[in-house]
Structures are given as structure tokens and as C-alpha cells.
Amino acid sequence: MKSKQYTLQHIAEIRAGCPFRERLEADAAGTIRVIQLKDLSDRNIVDFSNAVRIYMPAPSESYFLHKGDLVFRSRGYITTAALMTEDADDVILAAPFLRIRIHDRTLVLPDYLNWYISTKPAQRYFTARQAGTSVNMVAAGELAALPVPVPPLSVQQQIVDVAGLAEKEYRLETELMQKRKKYTEALLLEQAGGGERHKEHNQ
Numbered sequence: 001m002k003s004k005q006y007t008l009q010h011i012a013e014i015r016a017g018c019p020f021r022e023r024l025e026a027d028a029a030g031t032i033r034v035i036q037l038k039d040l041s042d043r044n045i046v047d048f049s050n051a052v053r054i055y056m057p058a059p060s061e062s063y064f065l066h067k068g069d070l071v072f073r074s075r076g077y078i079t080t081a082a083l084m085t086e087d088a089d090d091v092i093l094a095a096p097f098l099r100i101r102i103h104d105r106t107l108v109l110p111d112y113l114n115w116y117i118s119t120k121p122a123q124r125y126f127t128a129r130q131a132g133t134s135v136n137m138v139a140a141g142e143l144a145a146l147p148v149p150v151p152p153l154s155v156q157q158q159i160v161d162v163a164g165l166a167e168k169e170y171r172l173e174t175e176l177m178q179k180r181k182k183y184t185e186a187l188l189l190e191q192a193g194g195g196e197r198h199k200e201h202n203q
Helices: 110-117 120-129 140-144 153-202
Strands: 004-007 012-016 032-035 052-054 070-072 081-083 091-093 098-102 147-150
Touching: 012 140, 070 110, 081 110, 098 110, 098 140, 110 147, 110 153
Parallel strands: 032 091
Antiparallel strands: 004 147, 012 098, 032 052, 070 081, 070 098
């Protein structure tokens, strides 16, 4: 079965995060946790374990994040999304981020959509439509019009699995390269130091 083409607005709801006019005042006893840039990992996962807590009476339901929601980085040079992989009832999203909530998860997997938003076709789409001079920004309307190929669920899951393995392999290789670099540098520094000591000994 071939993929079907949809625009994002036909498969998901897009809502803006909560606008805060002033800097957030952390409150250890606060009942609401707020997702900011620091809470979006380089693995495109929402990590709310250290999200700032605030006191905020009755936030709008449209600001809350739940498992399977995506947080889109609408401002700046990085136009990717991060996925909520755990559920919570006290986590809201701050502006200028956009919340993406899939209408029907029997049609589109959140992990698949999160992956697709990071691919070259999607990134080219965002780059061509970014507005602004000093700060690039993708408007909610432009995000909503993003074309998304939607293959069968089984194919989506295969894509997610393979992409996950490739990412894991890349991280392991990067870690190994960093260790090799440190080891080589240590050997070279030892040789350099030995050379200096040898010179001092001969003087």
C-alpha cells in the first residue's frame, strides 16, 4: 500500500504555547511545570524532570502537554520537534513553541511524525518559509500546511525502529571517536612532555 499525502493540519491540531509577558518566577511549591527550550533534548525528547515550577491558577487546556504530543521549535535556526514520551497532568508549554497533537493515532504514530519533521524534505519546507530577519520563525499557518507522507502504520513503525537504531549507532560511534581523540591526545602530550624532559636532562 502506498503512502497517502496529507497536510499537517488534517492529521493534527496545532496550538501555541502559553505567552508569559514576564520572566518566569520559580516556585518550588508550584503546581504547574513549564516546558522551555532547556527541556528539549538533543534527541528530540521532552524532558520535564527539571522543568521550572510556577504557581498558575487554571491554565487553559490548550497549553497542557500529554504523552504523544510534539513540541515544535518555531523560532530560531533549529526547526525540529520534540516528543512527549511520558504522561503528565501538570506540564504546560510556553510560547513561542507550538504544540502538535495528532487527531488519530491509528493513522499517524507520534514517533513517526517526530521523525519526519526532522527529515530533509520537511526542513527544506521550513527553510523556504521562515520569516524574520534577526530571528527566523515558522508561523503556525506555515507549519499547518506542511505536506506529510503517511504510509501504513506497520511501515511507520519500521521507519521509527530503523531510525532509532541508526541514531543509537551514530551516538555510539561519536562517543568512540571522542574517546579515541582523548586517548591520542594524551599519548601525544605524554610524548611532548617526555621530549621536554629529555631536553632538560641533556642541558
